Amino acid sequence: MKNIESYPPVLRQVEEERGGKSEEGMEDDADGVPIIDLEWLEDEQEWNKLDEACKDWGLFRLVNHGVPFTLLKHLQDLAKQLFCLSFEAKQAACIGTPLTYFWGTPALTPSRTPLTRGPQNMNFVEGFDLPFSHLPHLNPQLPTLHSIRLLLTEYERHLSRIAKTIFEAMAKRLELKVEGSKSYIAENTGMVRVYRYPNCSDTNVGWGMEAHTDSSVLSILNQDDEVSGLQILKDDQWLTVKPISNTLIVNLGDMMQAISNDRYKSVTHRVSINKHKERISICYFVFPGEDVVIESSKYKPFTYNEFRAQVQQDIKSIGHKIGLPRFLHYQDS
Numbered sequence: 646m647k648n649i650e651s652y653p654p655v656l657r658q659v660e661e662e663r664g665g666k667s668e669e670g671m672e673d674d675a676d677g678v679p680i681i682d683l684e685w686l687e688d689e690q691e692w693n694k695l696d697e698a699c700k701d702w703g704l705f706r707l708v709n710h711g712v713p714f715t716l717l718k719h720l721q722d723l724a725k726q727l728f729c730l731s732f733e734a735k736q737a738a739c740i741g742t743p744l745t746y747f748w749g750t751p752a753l754t755p756s757r758t759p760l761t762r763g764p765q766n767m768n769f770v771e772g773f774d775l776p777f778s779h780l781p782h783l784n785p786q787l788p789t790l791h792s793i794r795l796l797l798t799e800y801e802r803h804l805s806r807i808a809k810t811i812f813e814a815m816a817k818r819l820e821l822k823v824e825g826s827k828s829y830i831a832e833n834t835g836m837v838r839v840y841r842y843p844n845c846s847d848t849n850v851g852w853g854m855e856a857h858t859d860s861s862v863l864s865i866l867n868q869d870d871e872v873s874g875l876q877i878l879k880d881d882q883w884l885t886v887k888p889i890s891n892t893l894i895v896n897l898g899d900m901m902q903a904i905s906n907d908r909y910k911s912v913t914h915r916v917s918i919n920k921h922k923e924r925i926s927i928c929y930f931v932f933p934g935e936d937v938v939i940e941s942s943k944y945k946p947f948t949y950n951e952f953r954a955q956v957q958q959d960i961k962s963i964g965h966k967i968g969l970p971r972f973l974h975y976q977d978s
């Protein structure tokens with residue numbers, strides 16, 4: 646169902662202006678993304694597969710993850726309902742709550758106001774930012790948000806279990822010291838973002854989300870069952886990650902790349918705009934404790950807090966994130 650009144654006005658305007666001026670896009674069907682079975686992660690062979698996936702791809706598809714299919718589906722449906730509300734209702738729903746509603750950019754300032762950079766590099770996306778630590782204090786007026794809150798509490802339990810299991814397997818492989826490695830995925834830093842990428846008949850207007858790497862340790866994506874959009878950069882080629890029902894997509898972020906001293910990579914990815922259908926995705930991010938120092942031989946020691954502050958500063962001053970290269974011991978001049 647197309648519900649253009651519910652889009653943020655700037656996104657609505659683009660679609661109205663571009664309506665009809667479209668070009669057929671080509672989409673590749675096969676993706677070849679490595680598949681990791683969470684139930685078999687203890688097994689030597691699966692463990693090797695995980696290591697390879699993290700080195701070569703920085704991303705994999707997770708099966709047998711233990712999250713009930715009904716929960717994944719229900720969250721998707723509720724997110725759809727939430728986005729169908731009018732723009733004004735979505736704005737109003739967040740006032741006085743720890744939620745943030747944003748559009749046109751996924752980047753937020755430290756005070757969690759959206760960082761927009763004008764219509765030229767606007768991302769064709771709207772979303773809600775939901776930090777898990779605030780979930781118990783969230784007392785939303787909207788029934789849809791209330792239901793989402795209840796489901797997210799259960800979702801969080803599953804996703805933190807998954808993140809922990811995957812991280813522990815990686816840490817063992819990387820021979821990280823157990824004490825330090827625990828705080829690399831801090832209990833209280835998980836957060837979820839729910840996105841809607843409106844469809845647009847002219848896919849040349851830009852990106853749902855422009856190319857970037859995540860700043861997280863791990864990001865776990867529950868993507869739309871039917872509508873594709875996520876693309877990753879693999880061997881200098883963009884590749885579409887197919888939506889496959891009842892699977893999760895796990896991607897490694899900058900923190901994981903640094904923790905692994907560049908053995909693993911933070912995958913560059915972007916989201917394309919779909920011509921015919923809007924796309925919903927629910928992304929869970931896990932970060933190190935804010936003051937935990939990440940030490941490696943490639944990078945100067947830094948905390949996630951420092952990394953985040955640098956990213957914010959770069960976005961503000963030069964318009965985009967530089968990320969890990971800012972922290973290299975030896976920077977190219």
Ligand SMILES: O=C(O)CCC(=O)C(=O)O
Nearest residue numbers: 840859868875916926928
């Ligand atoms: O929506 C997606 O598929 C990806 C979202 C994403 O890349 C992000 O939130 O960093």
Ligand SMILES: [Fe+2]
Nearest residue numbers: 857858859914
């Ligand atoms: Fe991302």
